[in-house]
Amino acid sequence: MEQLNLTRRQVVLGLLGVGALGAVGGALRWHPWDTLLDAAAQAGASSAGGNALVVITLAGGNDGLNTVVPYTDSAYLAVRQDMHFGPNEVLPLTDGLGLHPELTGLKALWDAGSLAIINGVGYPQPNRSHFRSMDIWQSGVPDRQEATGWLGRWLDAQSPSPMHAVSIGTQIPLLLTGSKRRPAAIPATGVAIPTMINEAYGELGAPDTTRGAWENVYRTAMRDLAAIQRDVHNVLPANVSKGGPGTTTTTTNTGVAAGRRAGNLRGQLDAVRAMLAAKIPTSVFHVMLGGFDTHATEKDTHANLMREFGDAVQTFLDQTYALGQPVTVVAYSEFGRRLALNASNGTDHGTAAPMFVAGNGVRSGLYGEYPSLTSLDDGDLKYTTDFRAVFGTLAARVLHVDPAQVLTGPQRDLGFLQ
Amino acid sequence: MDTASTDVAMLLRRTGFAPTAAERAVASSAGFIPTARARVAQARTTIDAADSLAPPTFAPFTPLDRSADEASRRQALAKRLATDRRENIALAHWWCNRMAQSTNSLREKATFIAHDHFATSVETVKSAKLMYDQNQLLRTYALGDFAELMRRLVSDAAMLVWLDGDSNVAQRPNENFAREFFELFTLGIGHYTETDVKEAARAFTGWSYTLRTQHVAFVARRHDNKTKTVLGKSGNFGSDDIVRIAMTDATARNVAAHWWSRLAYPVTIDDSVVNDVAARFAQRLDIGDLVEAILLHDAFRSDAARTGLLKTPLEYVIGTMRLFNLTAEKADALRTLESLGQLPFRPPSVGGWPGNEGWCSAAAALTRAQFAARVVRSADLRSLSGRSTNERVDALAELLGVVWSEGTAATLHAHAGDVSTLAALALVAPEYQVN
Numbered sequence: 001m002e003q004l005n006l007t008r009r010q011v012v013l014g015l016l017g018v019g020a021l022g023a024v025g026g027a028l029r030w031h032p033w034d035t036l037l038d039a040a041a042q043a044g045a046s047s048a049g050g051n052a053l054v055v056i057t058l059a060g061g062n063d064g065l066n067t068v069v070p071y072t073d074s075a076y077l078a079v080r081q082d083m084h085f086g087p088n089e090v091l092p093l094t095d096g097l098g099l100h101p102e103l104t105g106l107k108a109l110w111d112a113g114s115l116a117i118i119n120g121v122g123y124p125q126p127n128r129s130h131f132r133s134m135d136i137w138q139s140g141v142p143d144r145q146e147a148t149g150w151l152g153r154w155l156d157a158q159s160p161s162p163m164h165a166v167s168i169g170t171q172i173p174l175l176l177t178g179s180k181r182r183p184a185a186i187p188a189t190g191v192a193i194p195t196m197i198n199e200a201y202g203e204l205g206a207p208d209t210t211r212g213a214w215e216n217v218y219r220t221a222m223r224d225l226a227a228i229q230r231d232v233h234n235v236l237p238a239n240v241s242k243g244g245p246g247t248t249t250t251t252t253n254t255g256v257a258a259g260r261r262a263g264n265l266r267g268q269l270d271a272v273r274a275m276l277a278a279k280i281p282t283s284v285f286h287v288m289l290g291g292f293d294t295h296a297t298e299k300d301t302h303a304n305l306m307r308e309f310g311d312a313v314q315t316f317l318d319q320t321y322a323l324g325q326p327v328t329v330v331a332y333s334e335f336g337r338r339l340a341l342n343a344s345n346g347t348d349h350g351t352a353a354p355m356f357v358a359g360n361g362v363r364s365g366l367y368g369e370y371p372s373l374t375s376l377d378d379g380d381l382k383y384t385t386d387f388r389a390v391f392g393t394l395a396a397r398v399l400h401v402d403p404a405q406v407l408t409g410p411q412r413d414l415g416f417l418q
Numbered sequence: 419m420d421t422a423s424t425d426v427a428m429l430l431r432r433t434g435f436a437p438t439a440a441e442r443a444v445a446s447s448a449g450f451i452p453t454a455r456a457r458v459a460q461a462r463t464t465i466d467a468a469d470s471l472a473p474p475t476f477a478p479f480t481p482l483d484r485s486a487d488e489a490s491r492r493q494a495l496a497k498r499l500a501t502d503r504r505e506n507i508a509l510a511h512w513w514c515n516r517m518a519q520s521t522n523s524l525r526e527k528a529t530f531i532a533h534d535h536f537a538t539s540v541e542t543v544k545s546a547k548l549m550y551d552q553n554q555l556l557r558t559y560a561l562g563d564f565a566e567l568m569r570r571l572v573s574d575a576a577m578l579v580w581l582d583g584d585s586n587v588a589q590r591p592n593e594n595f596a597r598e599f600f601e602l603f604t605l606g607i608g609h610y611t612e613t614d615v616k617e618a619a620r621a622f623t624g625w626s627y628t629l630r631t632q633h634v635a636f637v638a639r640r641h642d643n644k645t646k647t648v649l650g651k652s653g654n655f656g657s658d659d660i661v662r663i664a665m666t667d668a669t670a671r672n673v674a675a676h677w678w679s680r681l682a683y684p685v686t687i688d689d690s691v692v693n694d695v696a697a698r699f700a701q702r703l704d705i706g707d708l709v710e711a712i713l714l715h716d717a718f719r720s721d722a723a724r725t726g727l728l729k730t731p732l733e734y735v736i737g738t739m740r741l742f743n744l745t746a747e748k749a750d751a752l753r754t755l756e757s758l759g760q761l762p763f764r765p766p767s768v769g770g771w772p773g774n775e776g777w778c779s780a781a782a783a784l785t786r787a788q789f790a791a792r793v794v795r796s797a798d799l800r801s802l803s804g805r806s807t808n809e810r811v812d813a814l815a816e817l818l819g820v821v822w823s824e825g826t827a828a829t830l831h832a833h834a835g836d837v838s839t840l841a842a843l844a845l846v847a848p849e850y851q852v853n
Contacts, residue, residue: 129594130542131767171759172779185781193784194791196839197846201787203829204847211823212725212852217778219848225780225787297495343484344495 051360053398054272054285054316054329055151055175056265057138058309060292061130062333063302064353065381067103068117068370072096075373079339083299093117095366102303105310106356109317113364115356116416118390120371122352122383126335130293130349134334138175140388140407150391151284152178153406154399165284166275168268176286183284184228188264188271191229202226265289265308269316276325283399292333296344317359326360328398328417332387338380339373352383355390361397361418368414386410393417425719426450427819431853432681432727433457433713434523436737439816454713458706461524461561468520474508476547477501479632505546506763507752513553513762514746514755517732518739528560528705529553530732530762531680535673536571536603537765538580547632548576549763561706564673564699565665568603572657573625575634581768584627588642591619596660598768604664606672606687610649617646621655670700677708682718683726684773691717727853728774731758734786738845741817742797749796754789758782783846790845794838802841807834814841820849 066083070076071090090098091107097119099107109115123142127133136142140150148156151165156178158164165176165183176183193201205222208215268287275282289309294301313329320327336353352371368385375382389410392403397417404411426445430437430453437445445453482494520526533556540549552574559567571577572595578584581595596619600610624641627634646655649663668687674696675687685692695715699708712718729737735751735758738744746752755761759782760771801817802810811830815822822830826847833839844850 135767169781182779185779187781187784191780191784193787194842196791196836197787197842200829200833200843201846204826204843206825208823208825208848211848212721214725214728214774215848215852217775218728218783218851221778221780221783222846222848225783228780296499297492344482345488345491 051326051328051398052276052283052285053394054269054287054327054359056309056313056329056331057134057173057175057286057288058292058305058331058333059130059134059288059290060294060333061133061335061337061349062292062305062353063294063298063347064333064336064350065339066298066302067100067306068093068119068354069098069100070096070370070373071098073373079373080341082341082345093366095370097366097370099310100303100306102306103310104307105312105314106358107310108314109358110364114317114362115358115364116362117366118355118357118385118414118416119366119368120352120381120384121332121355121368121387121390122335122381122385123387124383126351126377126380126383128335128349128351130334135174137332137334137387138173140391140409142409147174147177148179149173149175149177150395150406151176151286152181154178154284154395154401155181155183157401157405164282165286166272166282167286168271169288173286173288176284183286184224186228186271186275188268190271191225193225193229265312266315269312273316273319273323276320276327277323294337294346295342295348296346298341298346313356313358320359328357328359328361328394330390330394331356332390336381339376340379351377351380353381355387357390357394357416363416363418365416367416385414389414422446422450424724424821426453428724428853429454429457429713431733431737431819432527433461433709434520434527435517435733436740437819438741439819442819450719451714455710457524458561458710458713460522461528461709462706463522466516466520466522466525468516468522468526471512471515471519473512473550474505474546476505476550479629481630502544502546506540509540509546509550510752510755510762511746514736514739514751517736518744518746524709525557525560528709529557531677532556532560532567532705533762534680534765534770535676536577537768537770538576538763539765539767540763543576543579545576545579545632546763548579552576553763559705561709562704564703564705565661567705568661568664569658571603572599572622572661573634573636575627575632578625578627578634583622583625586619586623586625587640588620588623589640591616591623591642593619595619596622599660600664602768602770604669604672605666606668609666609668614648617648618655618660620644621646621648621660622657625657665703667696667700670696670703674699674708674712677705678712679773680727681709681712682715682723691715725852728777728851729853730771731755731760731777731782732762733853734758734851735789738789738793742793744793744796749789750792754785754792757785786851787842787846790842793845794841797841799837799841803837810834810837810840814844818844818850820847820852822847822849 066085069085069090071085071087077084085101089101091101091103092098093110106115123136127136138149139146155165155176167173167176167183167185168188169185172182172185202223205219205226207219265287272285291305317329332355333353335350337347337350342348371381371384386409388407389412392407392411393414393416395401395403395406396413423446427437427442429450430442430445482491517526538552540546543549555570555574581598582592583595586592586595593615596615600615601607620642624636625634626637626640643654645652648655648660651663653659671687671692675685675692678685678692678695695708695711698711701707717723732755735754739746739749739751752761765771802813805813811827811834826849830840830843833843
């Protein structure tokens with residue numbers, strides 16, 4: 001095999017040209033936070049011209065059929081007899097489609113003319129593995145394992161600053177992983193080094209050329225932490241103390257997937273709002289809401305998620321609008337779910353599902369064709385819009401880059417942004 | 419510390435979790451090579467004081483009563499989910515405590531390295547019992563016959579559920595397992611074709627896992643009984659045949675690179691050290707041989723190795739638990755491991771866990787700092803408070819097995835008055851983050 005096809009594992013294991021000690025700095029640049037804040041301030045507005053993109057990952061596979069509901073379609077009633085929403089329950093949109101009853105937040109955005117819904121989004125030869133499909137969505141590459149995310153590739157083309165993209169939480173998603181650059185990972189609860197060691201912490205992280213390269217990489221992380229705390233601590237919401245909402249972005253996650261929550265979307269978006277309010281020059285944010293893998297007793301779980309999702313997005317956009325900060329939000333999931341219920345009153349992994357884009361510059365309305373409920377692919381919905389076209393439209397309209405620089409495949413501008 | 423002692427300390431750290439000062443002293447007297455050989459020999463045995471830690475009990479599978487009303491069904495399901503959650507926590511606690519209390523820690527370390535290699539997650543498997551069974555399988559072959567382990571993993575229940583082996587049937591083959599088998603578990607990318615994957619998938623058909631009985635069986639009518647051609651060889655192959663065919667030099671190098679990268683420093687399969695140790699490994703495909711070859715290779719006692727690895731979250735948390743005599747429950751280990759992204763039994767994907775730079779974000783540094791603060795609140799620090807302030811900094815260096823840089827020593831001395839603060843600072847110091 002001629003082409004070196006790196007797996008994500010090889011990238012994250014640092015097997016990209018990191019051999020000798022001296023090469024560490026070459027493969028992954030580590031720049032002290034301070035230097036970069038200064039550079040960003042000098043460079044003026046962020047590279048995206050002041051418009052921020054917030055990507056919301058709905059993890060687990062959102063049941064699109066009960067999110068954007070074809071409530072007048074008899075096929076819907078037939079297949080979802082035991083878990084459907086009727087005309088009196090849905091929040092009506094248009095064209096026989098309505099929103100899940102708990103999505104009042106999104107309905108408010110729709111009514112205000114700031115919500116675009118793209119129906120039937122997917123990709124060819126859908127993969128129903130969480131990991132594989134999530135990698136596909138985040139990398140933008142359906143047909144092979146790709147080690148970088150489409151926004152990571154965008155990040156690679158930016159100046160070397162961790163400021164351009166921020167992932168709320170302690171983990172950095174593939175979405176924002178470039179071959180050269182990575183985003184900053186900032187917990188939603190803010191950054192509070194334990195009081196007893198706070199004073200001396202930054203000192204401990206001072207660079208020391210007598211020590212090894214990797215130790216110095218860690219020292220840089222410590223200095224970054226101290227600096228981020230200084231800059232961002234006053235900015236992020238004060239729900240830092242034990243037990244507060246969003247104390248950790250992954251609370252008691254040792255449960256099975258069905259009940260699992262990477263919770264508190266509201267807290268994560270609040271952290272984004274606070275950073276925007278403080279004019280931290282970040283162009284791309286990533287947040288995540290988990291728990292969508294509703295294999296069993298879906299109705300209540302999904303309802304709670306819908307409420308959390310819709311309310312959090314509405315609150316966030318109301319607040320950022322009031323701040324005068326232009327923000328565009330996009331939400332996606334790694335797949336939808338099957339039409340028919342399984343034997344546990346839940347649904348198994350499916351294929352196509354709707355995406356939501358809301359906020360600044362949105363041309364409100366429905367886009368794409370709602371997938372047929374009768375002409376199916378192995379019992380699942382056939383996608384009608386390729387996800388790369390949605391991301392491509394965002395790349396072009398929000399980040400002002402040529403989509404072809406970060407994505408391959410369908411590039412058509414779908415028209416949901418001005 | 420002289421170089422010889424430093425290397426012995428490194429040897430113990432890499433082949434276990436946080437050696438105590440006493441253990442380091444004994445090993446130093448014995449010398450590097452005898453210690454390396456002895457640890458490998460011991461890891462081939464099954465004796466471990468940690469066996470006294472009772473494994474979790476697992477509730478038998480009880481099917482839901484479909485004829486019951488909605489409310490009862492819902493209640494039964496909620497109960498099962500709660501049970502699952504308890505079992506998952508208990509299982510993770512059990513292994514963390516086992517690793518911290520092991521008197522055969524190379525065997526536990528090797529079990530985790532195997533877990534990282536054949537990364538299987540309870541998130542999909544959804545059964546703590548199956549994860550436990552797989553864990554015991556990995557432990558049995560931790561320093562043993564790699565091919566035999568591979569053969570048994572093909573029909574391991576957790577693996578069957580994880581990579582769809584149980585829905586891979588002759589009529590409709592599922593390639594998930596075959597792909598990861600070639601890409602990650604054995605040959606590595608570039609040494610097989612898509613056709614090999616398809617053909618191997620056919621050979622792997624027939625294994626069936628039944629949830630109700632929690633049993634694995636080979637079902638002949640689900641098995642593709644025709645000729646397959648894999649890696650240039652043809653025959654009516656079954657699972658064992660594919661494993662045998664896959665035991666090539668490329669596999670030896672791929673496996674060798676995986677273990678070298680976790681014991682010494684990160685390498686690619688093209689590195690010359692990989693060739694050296696892979697050759698030894700290939701002789702009888704014995705992981706113990708591979709580990710010993712790595713430990714005794716000149717490049718293991720090099721600056722590249724001495725500075726080449728940061729402590730993974732697991733090593734950081736388990737090591738600290740060990741040195742401060744804390745259980746996983748007391749140290750709130752699972753919350754920290756989850757936050758740092760290395761919860762046992764829950765790898766992020768079949769690709770396993772990342773290397774050094776996966777552990778270096780400012781957010782990860784914050785989580786370690788929070789863990790350190792919790793540890794010093796729960797731990798018994800009397801051995802420190804009993805000493806004079808001047809002695810405390812050195813005592814901590816001795817306890818943690820590190821040598822402070824001038825800068826760190828100065829910072830620590832300035833805070834030696836308060837034992838909790840001092841210990842917490844020591845635990846977040848960069849020197850302690852290095853493996």
